[in-house]
Amino acid sequence: MAKKKLNVGLIGYGFMGRTHSNAYRKVGNFFDLDYEVVTKAVCARNEERLKSFADQWGYESTETDWRKLVERDDIDLIDIGSPNDTHQEIAIAAAEAGKMILCEKPLARTGEEAKPMVDAVEKAGVPNMVWYNYRRVPAVTLAKQLIDEGRLGKIFHYRSKFLQDWTISEDLPQGGEGLWRLDVNVAGSGVTGDLLAHNIDTAIWLNGSIDSVSALTETFIKERQHSLTGKVEKVGIDDACIFMAEFKNGSLGNFESTRYARGHKALYDFEINGEKASIAWDLHDMNRLAYFDHGDDSIVRGWRSIHVTDGDQPYMDKWWVPGLIIGYEHTFIHQVADFLEGVAKGEPASPTFKDALETQYICDAVLKSGKSRAWEKVQKV
């Protein structure tokens, strides 16, 4: 049977523009879907670079104004891969135009900015999803399966960190291409919205809602030259953040993120301790899940390292043969596949905009607590 065509209009050809484009090109080769993704158009503001990106990734057409893209009748899905300050306006316009929407994380700069996005997609009734791609690492999906099966029993502890070291130099400017993450007006926040949002999304997926938080935030370098104005300006982002969390299920959370951990480029990890078992995962060794089962015979009991590459483990029947690994880019392919399966069945694929709003509210409470130095309640979605 001929597959239904689904025309994608991508906004932004940066880091995420490449991961998403790769996913659109590969997904139909590895997953048996009702839809065939067509890379119909890509949008960014620099026409020359845009054309070369379109040629390299097989986009049929280009637009330099996202509004034109959103208005086009031949586009079914708008994919927002541009910086955080652009998400709200584009998403609301796309929802009003009746497009399906995939939006990069964080959903917006704040919960207040994100809420109208949720309202807009719900009012329009359009399929929507946020690219919290780490849910689709097979080992992380397996962790979810083990928890849902009750193998950990009651969960006591959830600890997680995301460490980088790329902003240690005080000569690094803020703002503009490649450095918009340091400009609070564009990014909304620093490590909290950029990195901890991932830890939080995974945490609430695996361990449920967070009720309240207590945070310590720091901006180590207070002023930086702005790439666009040339002036030395105050730095408004959090360079580092440590927070404690009270989960609704009674477990204690402990989170840390910084861009000042010399030697770490992207160390994202988590460990969960339950009554019956513990699990741990680390992005540097992403195909493995560490698992300790207290129910094992005591003389062989210990942490095992599960190589999540077998056909009966999440997503792996779609790839090579047992024992062969996959990588970072596959998480985006899995996410597109799940989204399209959801569209075919008329079911949402997680995390939806509404799911991502919960993460946004937790980030807000963390940043608020960083200022107040008091415990802060998380706003309910």
Ligand SMILES: NC(=O)c1ccc[n+]([C@@H]2O[C@H](COP(=O)([O-])OP(=O)(O)OC[C@H]3O[C@@H](n4cnc5c(N)ncnc54)[C@H](O)[C@@H]3O)[C@@H](O)[C@H]2O)c1
């Ligand atoms: N899921 C993840 O793990 C992950 C990883 C990195 C970034 N992100 C998110 O993806 C988004 C983009 O980040 P990135 O690292 O790809 O950034 P980037 O700087 O590499 O690329 C941003 C792109 O957006 C384009 N752009 C900016 N303003 C635009 C506008 N008004 N109209 C059209 N295009 C515009 C730029 O030209 C560029 O192509 C951010 O929201 C970021 O938080 C998510």
